[in-house]
Amino acid sequence: MRASDRAYAALRDDIIEWRLRPGTVLPEVEQSERLGVSRTPLREALSRLTAEGLTTTAGGRGVVVTDISLEDIDELFELRETLEGKAAALAAERGDAAVFLQLQRELLEAPALISAIDPARHEYYELVARLDSAIDAAISNSYLAQAMRSLRVHLVRVRRLAADDYARLTAAAAEHAAIAEAIAAGNPRLAQAATTMHLHRSLSHVKATHTPQ
Amino acid sequence: MRASDRAYAALRDDIIEWRLRPGTVLPEVEQSERLGVSRTPLREALSRLTAEGLTTTAGGRGVVVTDISLEDIDELFELRETLEGKAAALAAERGDAAVFLQLQRELLEAPALISAIDPARHEYYELVARLDSAIDAAISNSYLAQAMRSLRVHLVRVRRLAADDYARLTAAAAEHAAIAEAIAAGNPRLAQAATTMHLHRSLSHVKATHTPQ
DNA sequence: AACAAGGGCTGTGTATACATAACGGATGAT
DNA sequence: ATCATCCGTTATGTATACACAGCCCTTGTT
Numbered sequence: 001m002r003a004s005d006r007a008y009a010a011l012r013d014d015i016i017e018w019r020l021r022p023g024t025v026l027p028e029v030e031q032s033e034r035l036g037v038s039r040t041p042l043r044e045a046l047s048r049l050t051a052e053g054l055t056t057t058a059g060g061r062g063v064v065v066t067d068i069s070l071e072d073i074d075e076l077f078e079l080r081e082t083l084e085g086k087a088a089a090l091a092a093e094r095g096d097a098a099v100f101l102q103l104q105r106e107l108l109e110a111p112a113l114i115s116a117i118d119p120a121r122h123e124y125y126e127l128v129a130r131l132d133s134a135i136d137a138a139i140s141n142s143y144l145a146q147a148m149r150s151l152r153v154h155l156v157r158v159r160r161l162a163a164d165d166y167a168r169l170t171a172a173a174a175e176h177a178a179i180a181e182a183i184a185a186g187n188p189r190l191a192q193a194a195t196t197m198h199l200h201r202s203l204s205h206v207k208a209t210h211t212p213q
Numbered sequence: 214m215r216a217s218d219r220a221y222a223a224l225r226d227d228i229i230e231w232r233l234r235p236g237t238v239l240p241e242v243e244q245s246e247r248l249g250v251s252r253t254p255l256r257e258a259l260s261r262l263t264a265e266g267l268t269t270t271a272g273g274r275g276v277v278v279t280d281i282s283l284e285d286i287d288e289l290f291e292l293r294e295t296l297e298g299k300a301a302a303l304a305a306e307r308g309d310a311a312v313f314l315q316l317q318r319e320l321l322e323a324p325a326l327i328s329a330i331d332p333a334r335h336e337y338y339e340l341v342a343r344l345d346s347a348i349d350a351a352i353s354n355s356y357l358a359q360a361m362r363s364l365r366v367h368l369v370r371v372r373r374l375a376a377d378d379y380a381r382l383t384a385a386a387a388e389h390a391a392i393a394e395a396i397a398a399g400n401p402r403l404a405q406a407a408t409t410m411h412l413h414r415s416l417s418h419v420k421a422t423h424t425p426q
Numbered sequence: 427a428a429c430a431a432g433g434g435c436t437g438t439g440t441a442t443a444c445a446t447a448a449c450g451g452a453t454g455a456t
Numbered sequence: 457a458t459c460a461t462c463c464g465t466t467a468t469g470t471a472t473a474c475a476c477a478g479c480c481c482t483t484g485t486t
Contacts, residue, residue, distance in 0.1 A: 427486100428485105428486090429484105429485090429486085430483105430484090430485085430486100431482105431483090431484085431485100432481105432482090432483085432484095433480105433481090433482085433483100434479105434480090434481085434482095435478105435479090435480085435481095436477105436478090436479085436480100437476100437477085437478080437479095438475105438476090438477085438478100439474105439475080439476080439477095440473105440474080440475075440476095441472100441473085441474080441475095442471100442472090442473085442474100443470105443471085443472085443473095444469105444470085444471080444472100445468105445469080445470075445471090446467100446468085446469075446470095447466105447467085447468080447469090448465105448466090448467080448468095449464105449465090449466085449467090450463105450464090450465085450466100451462105451463095451464090451465100452461105452462090452463090452464100453460105453461090453462085453463100454459105454460090454461085454462095455458105455459090455460085455461100456457100456458090456459085456460100
């Protein structure tokens with residue numbers, strides 16, 4: 001693997017996992033020494049992060065980790081509803097029903113995964129990621145898929161803010177199962193509606209856990 | 214201006230204006246000499262182009278200019294309809310009516326601009342760009358605006374393929390005026406419908422002029 | 427004591443030298 | 457004759473040295 005890829009992945013994870021807080025400046029020499037690479041590949045990594053919106057160049061003062069405000073979350077979910085609603089509808093039109101039926105079955109059994117010992121819920125999130133991938137493949141629209149991929153980076157970051165308790169995750173699994181069911185049934189409008197429902201509930205949950213004060 | 218910015222702008226223009234045809238390989242040393250910059254800023258320019266999708270890295274063989282097939286155009290417009298339809302609806306809800314009323318007036322007089330001597334129709338395209346900017350500002354959603362900006366690069370490239378004759382441009386101006394009117398009237402569904410109409414006609418025009426053989 | 431000017435320092439922007447991997451051609455063996 | 461292998465060339469990947477600009481601190485003057 002290339003040094004620039006390693007630097008990019010390391011920095012991206014640090015930002016997504018909130019180990020690098022918003023506002024943190026990332027001087028090139030300091031970070032290149034921390035990650036054990038030279039300045040050249042590190043600069044490329046920073047360029048990619050800035051293109052994705054995870055960092056911004058603060059005019060002569062280096063790049064800084066971007067903040068995510070509550071307004072940002074609203075905007076993020078507004079775009080997400082647009083893109084993922086369309087994607088679900090297209091998947092219902094073009095997707096393979098068998099694939100989504102299988103995903104629906106697995107999602108209905110997801111509570112077992114959530115109650116398992118893994119506190120990070122890797123198995124559950126991996127299952128949801130497989131649903132995303134199946135939708136990506138079904139829509140056969142690389143531009144739309146690319147737009148959603150660039151969104152998901154920010155969404156993972158937001159997800160780390162929310163308290164993903166057992167109750168919410170089981171509800172979310174049921175909502176995902178409903179999306180998969182609608183796609184498997186070949187019903188575009190229902191798939192879009194199920195997606196809208198799920199995103200609104202997710203957004204409500206995030207805002208409820210993040211603005212109690 | 215930085216050397217990397219100049220290299221990026223030059224290469225982007227060359228690709229958009231089809232001076233660099235799809236499939237053209239862009240070796241770093243050759244292009245750096247052509248543009249009068251070193252390899253380092255040129256590499257950053259190529260990274261940005263690749264992130265936008267105008268070029269792709271061809272594993273060890275350098276970066277190549279990406280192709281735009283007819284399927285790509287279909288996918289592009291599918292995403293465009295989703296994003297710009299939503300944007301028009303949001304602009305109708307949140308925008309300043311006076312701004313769009315003024316734009317509508319100017320668009321209704323656009324045929325005068327088109328029949329002017331300028332063969333590149335700079336004035337007309339500048340007016341359309343102002344409508345895009347007004348919508349961007351009205352939606353107050355930076356993520357959606359960013360997604361549309363990254364799309365427009367590809368769309369300009371496609372536009373260069375189409376025969377923008379007088380008849381099509383005057384029709385397009387009327388369609389744009391209808392969008393501005395709907396936004397000014399504060400009617401989201403009408404604005405979205407007008408956008409859908411315009412994009413479908415644009416797509417039909419592109420496909421009609423590009424697949425006669 | 428306060429303000430302005432200058433110098434140093436820290437940062438990014440650029441160039442270039444070196445390392446390394448892959449493609450192509452040529453040559454040999456089968 | 458054809459295929460495999462080796463070597464040379466050429467490309468990118470990386471490191472580092474240099475250039476330059478902006479901010480802060482210090483110092484001098486008023």
